Amino acid sequence: MHPALSVIFFTTLSGAGYGLLAWLGLSIFMTHARADLMPALQPLYLWGLAAGLALSTVGLLCSLAHLGRPARAWRALSQWRTSWLSREGVMALLVPLPAVALMALLLVVDPGPGRAMVLGACGLLLAALSLATVACTAMIYASLPPIPAWRHPLVVPVYLLFALLTGLALLFWLMAALLPFAPPEAGALLTLAALGALLAGCKAVYWHRIDRQALPAGRGGAVGLPGREAAVFERPHTQASFITREMVFVAARRHALALRLAAIALLAVAPLLAWGLAAMGWLAPGGLLAFTCVALLAGAFAERWLFFAQARHVVSLYY
């Protein structure tokens, strides 16, 4: 499949945004009754919610670039009964409601038991909606029978893990910057390294599988003659067509291997390295957290490019 930059930017940026919002929602839910902690945490929550909303919105705007008629995008909200893309759109529009409500509550409403209750409910709702949006994004891909690589059971968990990992890295970085009473510790980097290693392991399993996966039919079956061997004698068109550009995209094996190694290095090795540097006391954890954020996002970007470029579509049988 053709790796469209608009879709790659969308899924990585909005994934990180929704991951950050999910962690913030959970955090607010868990601290909603602690009136003593809330003033100290308030800057983190406010800036975090703003950053999460900004990232997810930028991601959504990137996805509009993939549309032929972006001005009609509102129509995509109508078919949530059958279409995962529509469900994703609906979810993405619902997420800002609890997020903005949380910001308003923290900024405008005086602390009290009533506010605490609503904070908790909105926090939980925000976490659920954010993760549901990411799951809908993954289901768009996982529900397409012509692309067997995307039907793998790890596709949805990996999308969720990427959102949670990049979101958590951003949260740790914001904590280092906005919570002055607790100087950042190296432990956060080790947590990121462990999650990154888990994700890299999932991807290794996925890559191992798709490298050995055949398309669900042969070329003989594609032309209605299963059992016969067919070789392309002449293509129907002399130039590339939409079908060959979009669906018969083939990534060079050499480049793909290099990108896979780069993704593993960025996801698992970079956070571990950052943790090592911090644990030795050679560099400050704050700067290393920023480095880890960038590395993880770059790793997500490389993985997402491969996710598209290495997925074979059944229609390629005809070419």
Add this chain to the structure above:
Amino acid sequence: MTALPPPPTRKLGLVIDLDTCVGCHACATSCKEWNAGGILGPLVDEQPYGREPSGVWFNRVHSYELAPGPAEGGGEPQPAMTLHFPRSCLHCETPACVTVCPTGASYKRAEDGIVLVDEDKCIGCKLCSWACPYGAREYSEVDGVMKKCTLCVDRIYNDKLEPEDRVPACVQACPTRARHFGDLGDPDSEVSKLVAEREGVALMPELGYGPVNRYLPPRPRRAGDGDAGEADAAPASKAGVAASVQRWLGRVLQR
């Protein structure tokens, strides 16, 4: 609505004879010509006279080399042959291209099963083209919307046309009559009888899309390398003037 209608009783579709298709692309060009002005038109090309011409076609004719095949059903082993394969929308019974559409632009008609795109609603997200294993949908870079075969819905019901012209443009244009149009939901229709007689097949039915169009596989070839020699040898053994005249005529007509 992208939810599918209840299964229609009429299933309009095409039956394509791979035995007689000669790969002339007349179906593809006549389709392009008609649909450039049809309900999904215009089918604008990019750089039609430039270095890399590209554009939307609803019909694409592939050509393949079939390797020699094993004997089937007690017949002879099949020799290598050329296969011309016209590829277009199969108007599936459970088309995922319709259900994945987020806008309701893609729909399957309840009355005859034709799968269409409402161009005024399409946002050009291309997801339907990903959902189609047969490559039936092509995106127009110029219009920013998805295009697909309409089964010439603006011909087959068009009472401004003569009754014999109310068939898809590709069917009318085919010089070898390899393309047939009709109701595949009616077991007594001409096309259904043809499919039954020639053991027509659906493409990749295991994917679960329930294609309506059928392809008639090439008739078994009389194969064997010895056949040609035997045919020549038979008349040579006959004596007489009639046989010599026949051979002479045969040679003359071969030129």
